[in-house]
Amino acid sequence: MQFSVVILAAGQGRRMHSDLPKVLQPLAGRPLLAHVLGTAHALGPSAIYVVYGHGGAAVQAALHDEAVDWVLQSEQLGTGHAVMQALPMIPDEHLVLVLYGDVPLVRPAALRQLLAAAGRDAMAVLTAEIAEPQGYGRILRGADGGISAIVEDKDATAEQRRVREINSGLMAMPAARLRGWLGALTTRNAQGEFLLTDIVAGAVAQGVRVSAVVASPADQVRGVNDKLQLAELEALHRRERALDLLRSGATLADPLRIDVRGTVELGRDVFIDVNVVLAGSVKLGSRVTIGPNCVIRDSVIGADTEIQANSVVDHALVGEHCRIGPFARLRPDTRIAPHGHIGNFVEVKNSRVGSRSKVNHLSYIGDAEIGADVNVGAGCVTCNYDGQNKWPTIIEDGAFIGSGSMLVAPVKIGAHATIGAGSTITANAPDQQLTLTRPEQVSLDGWQRAASLDELERAAIAERKLREPPQS
Numbered sequence: 001m002q003f004s005v006v007i008l009a010a011g012q013g014r015r016m017h018s019d020l021p022k023v024l025q026p027l028a029g030r031p032l033l034a035h036v037l038g039t040a041h042a043l044g045p046s047a048i049y050v051v052y053g054h055g056g057a058a059v060q061a062a063l064h065d066e067a068v069d070w071v072l073q074s075e076q077l078g079t080g081h082a083v084m085q086a087l088p089m090i091p092d093e094h095l096v097l098v099l100y101g102d103v104p105l106v107r108p109a110a111l112r113q114l115l116a117a118a119g120r121d122a123m124a125v126l127t128a129e130i131a132e133p134q135g136y137g138r139i140l141r142g143a144d145g146g147i148s149a150i151v152e153d154k155d156a157t158a159e160q161r162r163v164r165e166i167n168s169g170l171m172a173m174p175a176a177r178l179r180g181w182l183g184a185l186t187t188r189n190a191q192g193e194f195l196l197t198d199i200v201a202g203a204v205a206q207g208v209r210v211s212a213v214v215a216s217p218a219d220q221v222r223g224v225n226d227k228l229q230l231a232e233l234e235a236l237h238r239r240e241r242a243l244d245l246l247r248s249g250a251t252l253a254d255p256l257r258i259d260v261r262g263t264v265e266l267g268r269d270v271f272i273d274v275n276v277v278l279a280g281s282v283k284l285g286s287r288v289t290i291g292p293n294c295v296i297r298d299s300v301i302g303a304d305t306e307i308q309a310n311s312v313v314d315h316a317l318v319g320e321h322c323r324i325g326p327f328a329r330l331r332p333d334t335r336i337a338p339h340g341h342i343g344n345f346v347e348v349k350n351s352r353v354g355s356r357s358k359v360n361h362l363s364y365i366g367d368a369e370i371g372a373d374v375n376v377g378a379g380c381v382t383c384n385y386d387g388q389n390k391w392p393t394i395i396e397d398g399a400f401i402g403s404g405s406m407l408v409a410p411v412k413i414g415a416h417a418t419i420g421a422g423s424t425i426t427a428n429a430p431d432q433q434l435t436l437t438r439p440e441q442v443s444l445d446g447w448q449r450a451a452s453l454d455e456l457e458r459a460a461i462a463e464r465k466l467r468e469p470p471q472s
Contacts (some may be wrong), residue, residue: 003115003172004090005045008082009033009101010053010073015226021055023101025230026238029261029279033059034223035104037066042108043115046094049086067437078193079169083178092176101168102224105233105240110215111170118172123203124211125150126170128218136166137197138211147210150197154190165212167197168221177208237385245272251286253292267303271378291325299330304339311375316348319355324364337372349380350390354397367409368393377403377421378459384409396431 013022023033033050040048048068050443051224060070069415071086079152083098090096095118099112109128117124125147127139138160142148150167151160173181181199215221218403224230226268232356241260242252250270252258262444267286277295283297285303290296293310301307301318308325315332318324324338336342343360351365353373359365361378367390368382377454380401391409395401399413402421407413412428419425420436429435451459 001090001095001120002046002093003043003095003097004175005040005043005048005097005099006077006086006090007033007036007040007050007084007099007101008067009050009059010056010076010082010100011035012054012076013102013225016228016230022054022224024059027104027133027224027225027230027233028241028259029426031062032104033063033101036061036067036099036101036106037068038099039106039108039111043097043111045097049089051082051085059423060399061471078183078187080194080198082142083196084182084194086184087179088176090175092174092179094175095172096178097172098170098173100223103170104224105217105220105222105223105237106168106170106215107220110213110220112211113213114170117213118174120174121176121177122209122211123177123200124171125134125163125172126168126199126215126221127212128215128221129165130218131164133164133166134161135170138163139165140157140167140168141212142204147200147202147212150200152190152195152197170221171196171197173199173203179204192219264299273309285320294325300320360404365393368395369389370395371397371399373398374401375399376401377405379404380407381405382407382409393450402436415416 001390009023011022011410024031024378025040025315027035036260039341049071050068051073053073055422056072073082073085093155098463114124114126116179126396137152138156139147139296140149142149161171178420184202185194185198187193197307201212219236221247222233224233239258242255242258245264246255248266249268250266250272252275260278261277263281265283267284269285269287273292275293276290279356280298280317282296285301288301288306291307294307295312297314299316300311302320303346304320305322306316307313307334311325311328313330316330316334318336319338320337322336324342328342329346329347333350334348335352337355337357339351341358341360342348345362346359347364349366351368353370354374357374358372359376363376363380364382366382366384384390384393393407394408394412396413396415400418402419402423404422405419406424408424410442411425413419414429414431416432417429418434419429420434422438423436425435
């Protein structure tokens with residue numbers, strides 16, 4: 001049976017104490033709603049409807065690339081009212097899967113079970129068994145084991161509050177039946193709202209079976225109402241992603257100290273040290289080693305490469321058998337060929353570094369094409385920006401750039417050329433020759449270093465004392 005997804009994302013999130021709408025609060029570097037949408041797309045629905053309200057313009061702007069239909073809930077009159085806004089666009093023959101924009105960790109497998117348990121004449125509710133159910137709606141079961149009702153925490157009796165099976169809010173049911181159940185909702189409850197959970201009683205009254213699908217693990221149905229809960233979900237997400245890496249064969253120095261904020265593809269025998277952040281789409285080849293405190297974002301790291309401590313690799317491609325860092329920064333559109341070395345306090349931006357080439361110390365390489373077997377000495381800069389435009393630097397195979405050299409682009413250093421240390425190169429340097437710009441060294445006889453401020457002050461005090469009349 002075909003199905004449509006309705007995601008409820010209209011809440012303001014007052015308890016967040018934030019100007020950012022609740023569904024845009026970040027979890028692992030992405031909005032909460034983006035996580036829910038990713039899960040929904042993975043199910044392959046006919047359509048996804050996002051019901052928005054507070055901060056709607058910001059929500060749509062942040063997720064403008066998403067293939068969804070946006071539905072405005074101009075007045076927030078409850079969850080049942082929110083679903084009412086989307087239902088006119090959903091065909092009668094569809095199942096309706098209701099998700100929440102602030103329940104980001106639910107897994108596709110649980111939702112597939114939920115859809116399988118629903119049908120043309122059946123409803124299914126995703127539930128969970130938790131130790132401390134305060135604040136959640138409770139699941140009440142009938143003699144046949146099916147759900148007889150869902151009672152909100154505020155409306156529950158003392159006995160009902162002892163029930164540990166809670167309603168996640170996620171449910172699936174036939175659209176044709178849902179229209180009638182929603183039409184029968186009232187606001188006679190503690191919240192004074194049209195509550196989606198009240199349709200369960202309507203279904204039971206019509207003899208429709210309401211099945212419970214118990215989520216395992218239960219943490220996947222946890223929602224977010226404040227920053228404390230957001231931090232707790234961040235920790236859960238971090239742990240789950242670390243476990244995914246371990247199951248894929250990676251060795252983690254400490255599974256509690258790694259952040260995965262995207263997708264990671266692993267080769268064999270990868271080692272990741274503590275406090276590493278992997279963001280976006282990251283591919284790590286076999287036997288890659290990532291040192292502590294590194295950030296790898298949207299990058300590919302070739303086999304047998306080592307990223308040493310405190311390095312940042314951002315939208316870059318690093319070949320096999322390379323050594324990067326420590327304290328290196330590879331900025332977007334950087335390509336390091338196999339056996340390349342980028343060392344401590346080196347920044348590379350929009351450049352190609354050829355095989356076996358080395359930029360090992362305190363240098364900046366921007367908008368450059370560096371050939372194979374090139375050595376760039378300490379403290380060198382490709383001066384690529386003239387205040388208006390970026391210009392290229394070309395360094396051909398086998399060149400040697402002496403320490404402290406400034407290469408003022410646009411400029412070309414020929415094959416096997418040598419640039420003398422301390423040079424400022426403003427014109428092309430020919431192949432296989434030494435090129436240097438070095439003013440004559442001068443020593444001034446009799447020169448004395450200027451006195452320090454302290455020395456000048458002491459001299460002034462001494463002079464004043466000499467001028468003072470002698471005391472009688």
